[in-house]
Amino acid sequence: MMIKKYISAIALMLSFFQSFGQAKLDSLQILKDVNGGGVVFTAVPSGEVSTLSFGNGFGVNNMAFISSLRAYTNTVLPITLSSFKPVKETNSIKLIWTTSSESNSDYFEILKSVDGSKFNVVGLVKAAGNSNQILTYSFNDINPVKGNNYYQLKMVDFDRAFEKSIIVSSSFDFEKEDFFLQMNSESGILSLNILSNKAKMALFEVFDLGGRKLFTKNLTLQNGVNNFDFSLNTNSKVIIVNLTSEGNRKVKKLIN
Numbered sequence: 001m002m003i004k005k006y007i008s009a010i011a012l013m014l015s016f017f018q019s020f021g022q023a024k025l026d027s028l029q030i031l032k033d034v035n036g037g038g039v040v041f042t043a044v045p046s047g048e049v050s051t052l053s054f055g056n057g058f059g060v061n062n063m064a065f066i067s068s069l070r071a072y073t074n075t076v077l078p079i080t081l082s083s084f085k086p087v088k089e090t091n092s093i094k095l096i097w098t099t100s101s102e103s104n105s106d107y108f109e110i111l112k113s114v115d116g117s118k119f120n121v122v123g124l125v126k127a128a129g130n131s132n133q134i135l136t137y138s139f140n141d142i143n144p145v146k147g148n149n150y151y152q153l154k155m156v157d158f159d160r161a162f163e164k165s166i167i168v169s170s171s172f173d174f175e176k177e178d179f180f181l182q183m184n185s186e187s188g189i190l191s192l193n194i195l196s197n198k199a200k201m202a203l204f205e206v207f208d209l210g211g212r213k214l215f216t217k218n219l220t221l222q223n224g225v226n227n228f229d230f231s232l233n234t235n236s237k238v239i240i241v242n243l244t245s246e247g248n249r250k251v252k253k254l255i256n
Contacts, residue, residue, distance in 0.1 A: 086151060088170050101131065105128060105157055119152055151169070196223060204219050204228075239253070
């Protein structure tokens with residue numbers, strides 16, 4: 001009797017798939033697991049197909065049905081996203097998300113928007129591929145804007161089918177403008193991190209202790225966090241850095 005139920009379910013799923021063209025079988029939620037016991041059918045209006053997800057369920061019968069469905073139709077279940085949240089840090093916003101199961105998962109695209117409607121890709125994180133354990137991922141947005149920052153995950157399978165997560169947001173602000181420096185003595189790269197409360201121009205200058213100018217650069221700053229890397233050829237162990245914008249100058253000393 002149970003085998004007949006599975007065969008009937010598979011046939012019905014194939015019928016749905018043929019009716020809706022390229023829609024993934026997993027997005028047709030025509031089965032529900034009742035109290036971890038028997039599988040029962042649930043009708044799904046055609047207009048709601050794109051908004052539904054099948055999920056793994058919890059009962060033995062449901063899991064057995066999914067296993068047989070994979071074997072006979074090569075159906076791939078989407079990523080099960082357990083949580084997705086932004087965490088505000090000093091100069092960035094860290095995105096943290098967890099998955100409870102993955103099958104055929106390739107990568108995550110991190111989408112960002114400043115108005116909550118138009119999103120752009122700002123990063124990519126490799127997915128596990130296949131997993132039935134809780135996995136944690138993260139991405140650090142080092143260029144948040146002042147005000148609201150909106151984020152969404154695009155979860156892409158190896159077959160290039162994808163699903164999108166809910167949209168989360170984090171408000172980023174800072175009381176005063178500032179900048180931070182870091183020097184890599186081996187590579188000769190000077191990293192500059194600037195917090196700006198609006199879009200504007202700035203002049204960046206580097207001097208040695210004798211007052212000799214080592215480097216100068218006109219910078220275009222955006223509202224929020226601005227990151228720059230410069231190649232600085234110097235043997236000086238101590239440098240003086242000036243950042244001038246709109247008549248205001250900030251000076252810092254960096255010991256290499």
